[in-house]
Amino acid sequence: MFAPASGHGVFDRDGGERQLALEYLAEAWNVAEDDGVQTGSLAHASLFAALATFVKMHGDEATADLIALLPDRIRSGEYNLDRILQ
Incomplete structure (x- = not known):
């Protein structure tokens, strides 16, 4: 399901550690x-x-917040792995 991180998407804004974490998760997945x-x-x-x-x-409260x-972020395509960024 997960391809190696392509250098595009939501994780780019957050820097190297989150990118590395996503790569570890992708490998395990x-x-x-x-x-x-x-x-x-x-x-x-x-x-x-x-x-x-x-x-x-x-x-609990911070997590619920x-x-x-998430609904708006999901609907805007932020979690769509097939989304093409321009």
Whole structure:
């Protein structure tokens, strides 16, 4: 599902560490898919792990506030891996 980071997209603005993190996650994701783990299961597990980490680091309210911003960001295409940036 994930190609190696292409140098385009939302992670470019945030610098090298997030780019590196995405590359590690992409590699793990691809290995799991090669081992037969379903994409939907990977997505759900990833969301759970990310949200649980945010709750642990920032608390319930801050995490809920962050999540409340996601619908508009999703609709604007920020999380679309096929999106072409000009």
